[in-house]
Amino acid sequence: MALAALLRPLAALWVALGLVAALVGLAAFGLGERHLAPLFGATLVVGVVPGCLILAATRSMPVGASALDALVLGLLAWITIPLLAAVPFYLSGYFDPVDSLFEAYSSVTTTGAILLPPEDLPRSLVLWRAVLSWLGGFATVLLAIAVFAALDSDIPAIRRSTLLTIQPDDVFSHLRLAATRIFLVYAVLTSVIWLALILTGNAPFVAITLAFGSISTGGYAPFSGGLDEHLGAVSITLVMLGCLVGAVNFSLYWDALRDRKAWLDIDLAGIAILVTVLAAFFIIASPGHLLQNLARSVFVVTTSGYAYGTAAMPVLVAAIFIAMIGGAAGSTTGGIKISRIMLLWRRMDVELATLADPSIVRPMSFRARPAPDRALIAIWSYVLAFLFALGIGTILLTLSGLNFEHGFIAMAAALANVGPLYQEAAIGWDWDRMSDGAKLVLIPAMILGRLEVLAALAAVWALFIRK
Template sequence: MHLSVVLRVIGLLVMVFSIALIPPIIVSMIYSDETITAFLYAFAINILGGFLLWFPVRNARGELKIRDGFLVTVLFWTVLGLFGSVPFYLAELPNLSFTDALFESVSGLTTTGATILTGIDDLPKSILFYRQLLNWLGGMGIIVLAVAIMPMLGIGGMQLYRAETPGPVKDSKLTPRIAETAKALWLIYATLTTVCALGYWIAGMSLFDAISHSFSTVAIGGFSTHDASIGYFNSVAIELICVFFMIVSAFNFALHFFAWRHRSVWHYLKDPEARFFILVLSSTCILSTLVLALTSTYDWDTSLRYALFETVSIATTAGFGTTDFSAWPNFLPFLLIVTSFIGGCAGSTGGGMKVIRILLILKQGMREIQRLIHPSAVIPVKVGGKAVNERVVSAVWGFFSAYLLIYIVLMIGLMATGLDQVTSWSAVAATLNNLGPGLGEVASSFSSISDPAKWMLCFAMLLGRLEVFTLLVLFTPMFWQK
């Protein structure tokens, strides 16, 4: 393991991240708010901190190995969460403690969207913009962006990409060179963001709100510049635009790449993961609409409107809101939280366990039922007509087991801090799935829970963003053996 090379990479990436503090400084100057000093100090701290990490090992050279890639990924998200919290901590508004500032920073960067803030409408524009920008940077992963410039720094990037890219298959590349892959992904990401912002602006948002919400929509982050989230605008057009881009961003970005490269959309319809994802969304939306209408919660039109938006928002793990779904009747709040465990497709900006894993688990379950009837039959698990390697199926089951075990342990930990069962299980689901809103005490804000609970949930957010194993592997003795 090349610790000096790892520290060099971390230092460089922290200095690169400091550039993200320049746009909020500009926003602060435009709106003449009082946070410019906090952002200037934060910029200096980020530059200095990154420099101090980089300078002692600036001459370190060497190709990153697979273990180095995991270590860089985990350290960077942890360190970045810490450095990203500085503006929140230094600003007079919202006047956060260190724990709250760190929670908000980690939530933004992991695109969880869980917040401890209240009175968001009254916060300085620069703080609001910074929160949205954290969502956007975390959406595709700032490491993937950094990988695009790694060749200029003399550092190989494939190990970082393998450790950072979500989904069960880690070694696939869209283009022969990893730098080209990262650039292609970010070009698609930036294009979707631009088009989304234009759509919001045309639909009636102010330019500031349109840009800000495009960041968190394409990132499936869920942060908003208003307490009422998307419901603040009370616009069907804005809601439909949001629904469209949440779904698009929850698809595997490889599908977008091939659509752009081949000028075709037919592969979306042929992709089994995309089809299953749409099936889950459609079924949940129809069921929610029926329950809301038949229980006279809303009329039929309003039921469809709210059911569509909340289903897509929760199932994709975006976490935007147009109404308080936690107050919906019967089993609907529980159902929507459960859909967040499925999350988006592999290779998307969504959270959760990923659609392809759930699809493989279901197919594996069906195979075991068939084996009861034909014990000697050789029945492969197939996706899209192709047999899936048994090693992949086994890895998916391992991931599923670890995910549920971690969920249970964290839920018990939250209950030990004094939280009730509903708040505990939904808070862990909201953070581990990178969803945002929960039920009970965390339906609108996480401000009321204790600091130990917030630290546990920060850990849950990192676990969810790094897909569990990337972080857990650091706690194994084998990882540190030479």
């Protein structure tokens, strides 16, 4: 693994974050908070200065990396970028060092767990949360389409797309092309949601925060409480659509420009089934609130976790486990991903048919592609690694002072990157009531969930063990 293969792209990401921070600093002037602009200037300095020095020092070094090397880059990026992003939170005086890190990692990983309500913060910090979540959503899609697709090239659960031709021996050779195309799709869809929210009567600041928070499935809003307390039915529907847009594999949007049959993708059917099933549970538990139950179901399945109403989440167990499934691969959602679960479901169908009639030979296929046993082993390994991380994390949280119920739900919310779900579990459950030890346990859990648990373990192995 060449040193430049890690340092140069990582430095470019630091520079990019610094430039984005400068834009948010300029926005602080427009929001009447010019005294906070230097805070974002600090992130500009700590991101751009070392980043430019590394770029200059590695200018003549060749850059090339396998998919596993790129995965290591993803791990280092998800560790270092939030460290830089935490600077404005800390310098603002609203957060201590641990809380600043928690807010930054929660934002970049699109978890959406907040320690202070938006009303208690300057609007520029609320915008910074949403911007970081939007950037994290973009990075998640890019990592999934450009890196995970190369690692899992033989697994039919990963959608094949004309968006990018993968070269596993040198992922970076096409990374710029992938980033450009994905960013174009991502930015256009975000702009459409933002404009639609403005046209329905929302202020530009409210609209941009909700657009960033919905498509990234971070669940960020410029106000606390349920959406129904601040938005009309049409605006809530637009937020739901934004979350659903983020929950779909972004390569599908690119493919749909050339072939309308792309909309027949099985992930869409899977998301629809999850939304319908969970909404039915909610309707049974709380009849007479159709829009509320449907909206809550969408927000759980897409792992955005927006609140609707003031009551605690009904059928909490079902909501937690469906949130851990999440949306499509190649989307901004957290969780195991619906295509992996559907592939395992297809395998169960084949096994049951074989048990019923051993003479029948039914080949295993998914998305019109053969599903070899190694693909199923890889998916089972991921599911087991996810559950193992959930169990270990719950134990660590109980040791930090939480009871088992709080620890389990908090760890599930962190691994599935659906932070608001913890606050909706019961009245009075808030992230800010946790000890610093619990927050420090949850930060790596957010990274594991965002990078996907098994992939994160592979990145650690490649970074520290592989020769």
